[in-house]
Amino acid sequence: MDAIFEDFAAAYAVESGYGLAATISPVPPKHDPARFYSLHRSANAFSVQTELRSKLQYSPIVQLDKQEATAWLEVFVAFHKLTGVLLSAEEAENAGRETEARWGQVYEVWKEVVNALVKGYQSGAFYAWTIPCLYVAGKYLRIFAIKADDSAAAQKGNGFAYGGIQEEDAFGTGGKNEKLEDAARQINRIFGLCVSDRAPLEDSRKWALYYVTNLLFKTYFRLNSISLSKTILRSLAATSSDMPTLELFPKSHQVTYKYYLGVINFLEEDYARAEEELETAYGMCHVGQSKNRQLILTYLIPTKMITKHQLPSRGLLQAHPALSALFTPICTAVRTGNIKALDDALAIGEAEFVKRRVYLTLERSRDVTIRNLFRKVFIAGGFMPLKEGETTPMRRTRIPISEFATAMSIAGAEVSDGEGGIDSDEIECAIANMIYKGFMKGYIAREHGMVVLSKVGAFPNTGV
Amino acid sequence: MAYSMQPAFTPVQARQTLQKPNPSQNQAQPSAQKTSWGQNVRDWVQRAFAEENAIHGIPETEWREYLLTFLPKLQAAGQLDTIDWSTYPTPQELIVAERQQAAYAQSVPNTNMNGYSPFSLSIDGSKKRKSGDLEVPDREPVTPPWKKNKRGLEDRITSKSKTQEKKQKKAKAFQDDLAHHQSNDALERRRQRFGHVSPVSSPMRSRDDTPSTENPTGPVVGTCQRLEKNYFRLTSAPKPEEVRPVPVLEEMFTLLRKKWKTEHKYSYACDQFKSLRQDLTVQHVKTDFTVRVYEAHARIALEIGDLEKRMESVAHALQVRAALASGNFVKFFRLFQATPYLGAYLLDMIVPRERLAALSTICRSYKPDISLDFVVNSLAFHGEDDDSDAAYRNCIQFICDHGGEHLIERKDDGRVRLLTGKAGNTFETAKKAAFRTVDIKGQK
Numbered sequence: 070m071d072a073i074f075e076d077f078a079a080a081y082a083v084e085s086g087y088g089l090a091a092t093i094s095p096v097p098p099k100h101d102p103a104r105f106y107s108l109h110r111s112a113n114a115f116s117v118q119t120e121l122r123s124k125l126q127y128s129p130i131v132q133l134d135k136q137e138a139t140a141w142l143e144v145f146v147a148f149h150k151l152t153g154v155l156l157s158a159e160e161a162e163n164a165g166r167e168t169e170a171r172w173g174q175v176y177e178v179w180k181e182v183v184n185a186l187v188k189g190y191q192s193g194a195f196y197a198w199t200i201p202c203l204y205v206a207g208k209y210l211r212i213f214a215i216k217a218d219d220s221a222a223a224q225k226g227n228g229f230a231y232g233g234i235q236e237e238d239a240f241g242t243g244g245k246n247e248k249l250e251d252a253a254r255q256i257n258r259i260f261g262l263c264v265s266d267r268a269p270l271e272d273s274r275k276w277a278l279y280y281v282t283n284l285l286f287k288t289y290f291r292l293n294s295i296s297l298s299k300t301i302l303r304s305l306a307a308t309s310s311d312m313p314t315l316e317l318f319p320k321s322h323q324v325t326y327k328y329y330l331g332v333i334n335f336l337e338e339d340y341a342r343a344e345e346e347l348e349t350a351y352g353m354c355h356v357g358q359s360k361n362r363q364l365i366l367t368y369l370i371p372t373k374m375i376t377k378h379q380l381p382s383r384g385l386l387q388a389h390p391a392l393s394a395l396f397t398p399i400c401t402a403v404r405t406g407n408i409k410a411l412d413d414a415l416a417i418g419e420a421e422f423v424k425r426r427v428y429l430t431l432e433r434s435r436d437v438t439i440r441n442l443f444r445k446v447f448i449a450g451g452f453m454p455l456k457e458g459e460t461t462p463m464r465r466t467r468i469p470i471s472e473f474a475t476a477m478s479i480a481g482a483e484v485s486d487g488e489g490g491i492d493s494d495e496i497e498c499a500i501a502n503m504i505y506k507g508f509m510k511g512y513i514a515r516e517h518g519m520v521v522l523s524k525v526g527a528f529p530n531t532g533v
Numbered sequence: 534m535a536y537s538m539q540p541a542f543t544p545v546q547a548r549q550t551l552q553k554p555n556p557s558q559n560q561a562q563p564s565a566q567k568t569s570w571g572q573n574v575r576d577w578v579q580r581a582f583a584e585e586n587a588i589h590g591i592p593e594t595e596w597r598e599y600l601l602t603f604l605p606k607l608q609a610a611g612q613l614d615t616i617d618w619s620t621y622p623t624p625q626e627l628i629v630a631e632r633q634q635a636a637y638a639q640s641v642p643n644t645n646m647n648g649y650s651p652f653s654l655s656i657d658g659s660k661k662r663k664s665g666d667l668e669v670p671d672r673e674p675v676t677p678p679w680k681k682n683k684r685g686l687e688d689r690i691t692s693k694s695k696t697q698e699k700k701q702k703k704a705k706a707f708q709d710d711l712a713h714h715q716s717n718d719a720l721e722r723r724r725q726r727f728g729h730v731s732p733v734s735s736p737m738r739s740r741d742d743t744p745s746t747e748n749p750t751g752p753v754v755g756t757c758q759r760l761e762k763n764y765f766r767l768t769s770a771p772k773p774e775e776v777r778p779v780p781v782l783e784e785m786f787t788l789l790r791k792k793w794k795t796e797h798k799y800s801y802a803c804d805q806f807k808s809l810r811q812d813l814t815v816q817h818v819k820t821d822f823t824v825r826v827y828e829a830h831a832r833i834a835l836e837i838g839d840l841e842k843r844m845e846s847v848a849h850a851l852q853v854r855a856a857l858a859s860g861n862f863v864k865f866f867r868l869f870q871a872t873p874y875l876g877a878y879l880l881d882m883i884v885p886r887e888r889l890a891a892l893s894t895i896c897r898s899y900k901p902d903i904s905l906d907f908v909v910n911s912l913a914f915h916g917e918d919d920d921s922d923a924a925y926r927n928c929i930q931f932i933c934d935h936g937g938e939h940l941i942e943r944k945d946d947g948r949v950r951l952l953t954g955k956a957g958n959t960f961e962t963a964k965k966a967a968f969r970t971v972d973i974k975g976q977k
Binding site (some may be wrong): 317428432433435436473492494496497498499500502504505506512513515521 | 811858859860861863864893895896897898899900903904907911
């Protein structure tokens with residue numbers, strides 16, 4: 070009790086939002102790992118009221134007015150209750166009795182802490198510099214919700230939840246993310262609390278907006294309801310005129326925000342915009358934050374394969390072994406025009422790619438792979454004999470379709486006609502797509518079974 | 534859909550004669566009438582005249598008329614001596630039985646039992662029954678009022694002229710009777726398989742089993758207290774002692790779901806769900822509970838599903854997706870033509886715009902022109918019944934509909950070409966418009 074209050078008073082005296090937020094963090098400070106035990110033992114639900122009230126209201130250091138003191142008192146009373154349930158849940162888990170850890174209850178009590186906080190802001194009792202408390206509130210709403218849902222799912226799997234017949238539980242997947250969905254609603258409330266603040270910018274809760282937005286994105290992504298992120302983006306856009314510009318926010322908020330913005334655009338297949346946001350995020354991301362850089366690259370690499378037909382350098386992949394494992398097989402296949410290897414790489418990595426939502430984008434690298442293969446056909450075709458007056462030899466630009474067919478067959482594309490031959494319709498279709506998408510310049514003369522390629526720049530941006 | 538107003542069983546006609554009725558018998562009638570009847574037959578007719586055997590609503594004239602056709606026919610079939618006339622139902626009783634039979638046929642125009650598709654009226658089915666109803670299909674001396682009714686109803690259902698109907702009936706009379714014979718045998722075997730005691734050999738007796746006092750299509754009030762019950766497709770009116778009332782059904786529903794969770798036996802669950810649903814239907818229970826039962830059944834069916842069928846469809850759907858993603862229109866249209874089950878209807882929605890996309894690609898990449906054959910085949914244009922001209926017409930129509938009429942040209946040698954070199958952005962524009970209307974992510 071005393072320790073927490075001392076920290077509170079110290080942070081309050083210098084108006085340190087983060088310091089204040091640390092006092093209600095459900096993770097004890099490193100220098101005082103047993104803090105929650107002593108807090109829990111030192112007071113019961115009743116005594117904590119009286120003891121804290123006198124401290125908050127009459128402390129010579131902080132000198133809170135009555136309204137603010139009452140608001141904080143509510144927060145800390147709830148927090149005291151939380152330490153109780155949190156400690157027993159952690160104890161059960163540490164003792165290997167996971168099924169007895171009541172994370173659902175922890176989530177509910179943490180929600181009481183959050184509600185007390187929100188109430189304090191709503192009534193105007195708390196200053197804007199204290200908003201890091203809201204960060205902590207939102208962050209652990211999400212964490213406890215995930216824990217609660219996980220343990221609920223585990224108990225269901227063990228057959229513990231089968232006591233009574235609950236309506237539809239056996240058949241549906243409903244309720245799988247019950248708490249997390251609730252958490253999303255609570256964080257959204259916090260977002261509303263900040264976005265609606267009419268105070269002047271110097272003392273506005275709007276400074277919490279990007280942190281809370283990022284938290285919402287993170288939650289929505291996990292819930293697989295990414296479309297909800299658009300709603301948030303719209304509310305942000307609506308308030309942008311009386312809001313500090315993004316550059317004024319902490320860099321960490323900016324990087325995360327740009328990252329999510331990039332990913333959202335990536336998923337909507339607006340790759341140009343995605344590339345822009347992700348590159349900004351990558352450029353701003355702290356070099357030491359290897360994990361975050363890796364996350365950004367997970368989307369930036371496939372994006373660049375689409376927008377610029379650019380593969381990541383070997384050096385870049387080597388710096389991130391996880392990314393290398395993920396992308397190297399595909400990059401090699403694309404580089405060498407090996408269609409079979411590409412299909413295999415996509416099949417092997419499918420689960421991971423789908424999980425990271427990059428499968429559909431990587432699939433598109435097929436076009437570049439075929440382009441690289443056809444380019445090889447073109448180059449292997451060699452040059453035409455020099456005609457009179459010509460000084461530089463011309464490449465052979467009239468290429469039989471059968472040569473492309475042979476190449477695709479060698480590269481392992483599935484183009485057999487089922488009777489031991491090659492399905493020339495599919496080959497033509499592949500060539501037609503190459504021409505249509507601008508990978509190749511020329512046309513198909515079907516009656517002659519020929520592809521006639523442009524004398525100049527038959528494969529744009531590839532040097533031939 | 535589950536709430537059809539039809540009874541949940543298939544009425545099965547007991548066979549009336551051992552031999553198929555022969556139209557020539559009717560011509561022998563006048564002479565047959567002169568023959569003298571045996572004493573037992575005369576006693577039976579005597580019984581009909583006895584006052585205690587009179588049945589309200591059946592005037593003497595009616596059953597006497599009935600006798601006039603009934604007896605000669607039996608005689609012609611040589612059955613007079615095979616019948617135990619001392620216990621045989623009186624003509625009045627026979628008429629009552631026939632009326633009930635007719636009422637069944639009338640109220641059950643189709644034979645589906647779960648009420649799955651109340652709209653799929655099986656016209657043939659009802660006719661088969663009818664030909665069974667009428668002992669002498671081609672010759673009805675008097676048309677009783679209920680038969681008139683019945684005809685009226687059928688007319689409304691089939692909207693066929695009477696002459697048409699008669700023609701068909703004649704043609705089918707023989708076939709129907711054969712089919713009837715076979716299906717009756719099969720039904721009998723089936724009944725025995727399910728442990729039902731075969732009804733007494735006298736067909737008339739089995740009719741007496743049917744509840745005659747109440748409307749046979751009305752709701753049954755179940756009295757059965759057993760929880761589990763194997764499903765049996767009803768072939769006669771449900772017996773109250775075999776039908777479970779709602780509280781029992783609710784208990785069973787709970788048990789069934791518990792069992793499903795723990796044991797996961799699909800065949801058992803499916804069987805029990807079907808009997809559950811049947812008991813609900815015959816009692817005309819249409820409450821939230823009914824919905825829950827149907828939903829639960831549908832869900833476990835989905836969970837387990839006809840996995841093979843689903844796998845086939847899923848594999849196909851994945852191939853379609855892959856073809857679309859890579860712009861492989863050749864493959865897409867081949868898959869479209871080989872779509873299993875009803876998937877083609879789904880694909881129908883996107884086929885027009887995919888055709889536009891393919892046309893855009895083709896026009897951009899093939900020069901200077903291309904034979905229309907190629908377009909018809911690659912883009913899976915087809916006509917009814919493989920009419921290749923219709924496929925052509927459809928293809929040309931499609932191209933014209935999207936502003937490409939100037940691109941179709943008949944060459945001197947008679948071949949029709951699509952002038953891809955002159956297409957410009959014709960199809961590109963149409964494609965963009967088409968993709969805008971069906972805004973699906975990933976199809977930009």
